Amino acid sequence: DAGVTQSPTHLIKTRGQQVTLRCSPISGHKSVSWYQQVLGQGPQFIFQYYEKEERGRGNFPDRFSARQFPNYSSELNVNALLLGDSALYLCASSPQGTDYGYTFGSGTRLTVV
């Protein structure tokens, strides 16, 4: 079975641009979460989506948005990129109703120059 897949794996953008990151969850997983990991730190929660609805968001500005599609895949959008948005963006999928077994993708490395 395929794990959580994220695309692209690496991305370089210029300040002020917009970026879209994509995530395909494990088959059967209906929940997708997004995390930002700055170099040297642990991942920080951005969003969780379940059944195409946002369940919660972390302490991130409105420049960050996301959505989930009927096939449970998800996109993370970041507008007006700042240098500080440079990070590894991780997607995790999980089965409904469980707090264990989150499966992470390998992430998208975003560099803002």
Next chain:
Amino acid sequence: DAKTTQPNSMESNEEEPVHLPCNHSTISGTDYIHWYRQLPSQGPEYVIHGLTSNVNNRMASLAIAEDRKSSTLILHRATLRDAAVYYCILIISSGSARQLTFGSGTQLTVLP
């Protein structure tokens, strides 16, 4: 918010046991303790979780203190492939979302 504290780094020799400690003094009665690890250039990987009793799986063992204010992840025989950052995590509610709260983790170095 419930938080965890871990040593920044630890070293172990290959083939020897490793005990990775974690303090979570503000844990609530219903919080499970979760451990994930992150190998270089990969996303975090689930290791083990538990509530009160000690837990074992094919990857590791989790020993939970009786007062639940601390726990220890035990790798019985460390290998070079176990070199990673190990995170002790509590899951908190954010709206109706459930979020993993990562700290900075413990960087485990395994020496040959």
